[in-house]
Amino acid sequence: MLVTRFDPFAEIRELEKRLLGAVDLPAKDEKEVVNAFVPSVNTREDENAYVVEVDLPGVKKEDIKVNIDHEKRTLTISGERKFKEEVKKDDYYKIESSYGKFMRTFSLPENVDVDNIDAKTEDGVLHITLPKVKKEEKEIKEIPVK
Secondary structure, rough: OOOOOOOOHHHHHHHHHHHHHHOOOOOOOOOHHOOOOOEEEEEEOOOOOEEEEEEEOOOOOOHEEEEEEOOEEEEEEEEOOOOOOOOOOOOOHHHOOEEEEEEEEEEEEOOOOOOEEEEEEOOOOOEEEEEOOOOHHHHHOOOOOO
């Protein structure tokens, strides 16, 4: 039985070939052929905050950016997992790790306190805490008419 590795981008590359037809594309470097890096994301909510955890093994803190767009109310996490140059002369090996740039964008709920968002990385996991606005601040205050 022949076992093949699933390539989620194979259909996209095939579509590119069909759309571009006879157009010659520049040869891609082997580093670019390695599957794109798409980090796994876990989200959860408790009574005080929303928490986003992003698995980023091998990504340095300096290569991660977390941005908030106040107007669009979005959280964007981007960065790059860099390819490690390895040379082995006497042995065959295969690289199955994914490398490359990544970007994930999330819509923020209305009750997120965008001024107090916290982001930290620990053991290859980026933890983003999105505190909720306290109910007192969120409620509509009625002003009596005199």
